[in-house]
Amino acid sequence: MHADSDVGDIVRSGDRLIAIVGNYGSGKTEVSVNLSLQLARRGLHVQIADLDIVNPYFRCREASLLMQSNGIRVVVPHGAHAWADLPIILPEIRGMLHPAPGTLSIFDVGGDDVGARALASFRTSIADGDYQLWQVINAKRPFTDSVAGCLAMQRSIETASRFSVTGxxxxxxxxxxxxxxxxxxxxxxxxxxxxxxxxxxxxVAVMDELADATELRVIDAPILRLTRLMTPPWSVPRPRSLARLQGVRP
Amino acid sequence: MAKVLMKGNEALGEAAIRAGCVHFFGYPITPQTEVPEYLVKRLPEVGGAFVQAESEVASINMVYGAAGVGIKCLTSSSSPGISLMAEGMSYLAACELPCVIINIMRAGPGLGGILPSQSDYNQATKGHGHGDYELIVLAPASVQEAVDLMTLAFDLAEQYRNPVMICADGMIGQMMEPVEFPGEGRGEPFKPNDWELTGAKGRARRVVNSLFLAPEELFAHNIHLKEKYDRIHRDEMRSDLYGADEPYDLLLVAFGTMARISKTAIDEVRRDGLRVAMFRPITLNPYPTPALRAAMDAMGPSGKVLTVEMNMGQMVHDVRFAAEGSRTVDFYGTAGGIVPSPDQVAAKIRALIG
Incomplete structure (x- = not known):
């Protein structure tokens, strides 16, 4: 069990398995990778699984090297399969459902209900209360820019995944x-x-450069300071994560 | 309208609706599948219809039928699927039917891979189907430009009664950027015209046909089409110059994603005092040859030209054609889904003029 004092500002001591879901392009991968890095840098044992079975690019497997160099266990498809659009669910993921004390599992799930379906086979292996399922909300995305849209997305994700959104x-x-x-x-x-x-x-995820803005002081939920990692290759400063897409041989 | 955050593929779908598209016919293939995924949700909301065809051959022929009766319609695919559509494109061009075709290019040949590529340049500008015909080909370099070019694509398709292709690589299709859309809701249908099949009651019948057995008639049709393509080449060339306000010693030529990456590289080498500008064709066909030649000539005879592409060297032949032997044209490219980094492009620039 991790100490509240170390990571209590972004996760709670009872959080052992956090699955990040939401609609396409809501920023699940950016959030998952940032969350993993920050928890690992605070001394927590973090393991992250790439469960994205719907996106072909900008998946958290592209940030594998960066995360591994920060001590994170990264469970992603290997070799050439990493660059396929195949629905690969690695057997190691099952072993991440009940992490050892002091370890936190993060699941980066694919978008919409079709992406969330990847979770369904694990439902019978995990009890209510043993997981967190967080729905990402970006008010600037089509289909989830309203309460009705977010609720419809929540329902479709819950139906497909058989898990309930917890936060x-x-x-x-x-x-x-x-x-x-x-x-x-x-x-x-x-x-x-x-x-x-x-x-x-x-x-509440906020880009690092905006996180201290006075306008945001009204927010009374924990802030996750984000550094953009899943960026296209022309970005300045250079993307640190997308090793393969930058022309670097694996 | 306020800005929203969209994937290139989704934005192309929404932009088509704003341009008045009511029907989409297509088949899933990575990395363009978000186009049909978006339209299957959105088209019914605006009174349109989405049909998933049984193949790309079926998709393009559904477009052929719908366009024939004057419906603004769209199909999209990625490289191998576009190859399958080639025959239908020839028929659409022969019958002078307006439509828009999206190609979100992936690495080839064959099944290749699903990562980004620009290796369908030759196919888009000189290939696809058989016979003497041309497509208008537009190449966006950002999600916002993809939206803007979709509006233009339907306008040009209608004006010239010709298929228009939006040719983007997988990176443009998959990346997220803030975008703004023109208008509200579904755009206008085609203007009243003398070509769509509406039923001939009370008027002379119209025929959609590409079969001309008599050679004189076919030749006359070829001449008629050629005159149209000549007008397109005269009036519709589009391009963009970056950093050409000041003198430059090297002109880099790139389109789509490679122009984005090259721009970052140019900004970097300029800090070291290297004088580089970029020419970016927006219409791949008609290719903006005169503007490119003028940008080359602005350098004087010692100026260098570097073409950068995500392929093994395709557009570079059009750049050499524009140079007409006046200077050598260097090439740098990667393929297979490997996207060159700004550092690699900068290194190539430094090797030439550093």
Whole structure:
């Protein structure tokens, strides 16, 4: 069990398995990789699994080297299979369902209900209360820019995955055009979803350079400071994660 | 309308609706599948229809039928699927039917891989189906430009009664960027015209046909089409120059994602005092040859030209054609789904003029 004092500002001591779900392009992978890195840098044993069976690019497997160099156990398809669009669920993932004390498992799940379906086969192996399923909310994405849209997404993900959403993770952004108002829009949307569902807002992801903005002081949920890692190859500064897509041989 | 965050493929789908597209016919293939995935949700909301065809051959022929009755329609695929559509494109061009075809290119040949590539340049600009015909080919370098070019694509398709292809690589299709869309809701249908099949009651019948057994008639049709393509080449060339306001010693030529990467490389080498500009064709066909030649000539005879592509060297032949032997044209490219980094492009620039 990890000490509250070390990581209590972003996760709780009872969080052992966190699966990140949400609609396509809501930023699940960026959040999963950032969360893993920050928890690992605070001394927690972190293992992350890439369960994305729907996206062909910008999957967390592309940040494998970066995460491994920070001591994170990365469970992703190997070799040439890493670059396939095949629905690969590695057998090692089953072993991550009940992590040893002091270890946290993070599942980066694919988008929408079709991506969340990858979780369903694990449902009978895990009891209620032994998992966290956080739905990412980005108010700037089509289909989930309203309470009704977020609720419909929640229902479809729950039906496909057979798990229940246990918390909300606000990740409202427009990449390099994000303003504090963009974040607040997502915060207000998540508050409305929370009021409707009773789900707690577990994290609010904010780009590091905006995280100290005075406008955001109204947010009374834990803040996850984000560094953009899943960037296209022309980004400045250089993307550190997408080793293969940058032309570096694996 | 406020900005939203969208994947290139989704944005192309929404932009098609804003341009008035009501029908989509297609078949899934990575890395373009989000186009049909988005449209299957959105088209019914705007009174349109989505049909998943049994193959790309069926998709393009459904487009042929729908376009024939004057419906604004779209299909999309990725490289191998586009090859399958080639015959239908020839028929659509022969019958002068307007439509838009999206190619989100992946690495080939054959099944190849699912990572980004620009290796269908030759196919898009000089290949696909048989016979003397041309497509208008547009190459976006950002998600916003993909949206803007979709509007233009339907406009050009209607104006010239010709299929238009949006040719982007997998990176543009898969990446997320903030975008703004023109208008609200579904755009306008085709203007009243004298070609769509609506039923001939009370008027002379119209025929959609590409069979001309008499050689004189076919030749006359070829001449008619050629005159149209000549007008397209005269009036529709589009390109962009970056960093050409100041003198430059090297002109880099790149399109799509490679132009984005090259721009980062150029900004970097300029900090070291190297004088580099970039020419980016937006229409791959008609190729903006005169503008490219002018950008070369602006350098004087010692200026160097470097073409950078995500393929083994395809557009470079059009760049050499524009140079007409006036100077050598260097090439740098990668394939297989390997995307060159800005550092690699910068190293190539330094090797030439550093």
């Amino acid at each position: 909300l993770l606000v990740n409202s952004h427009l990449i390099d055009q994000t303003t504090p108002e963009t974040v607040l829009e997502g915060w207000r949307l998540a508050q409305a979803v929370s009021a409707e569902t009773g789900l707690p807002i577990r994290l």
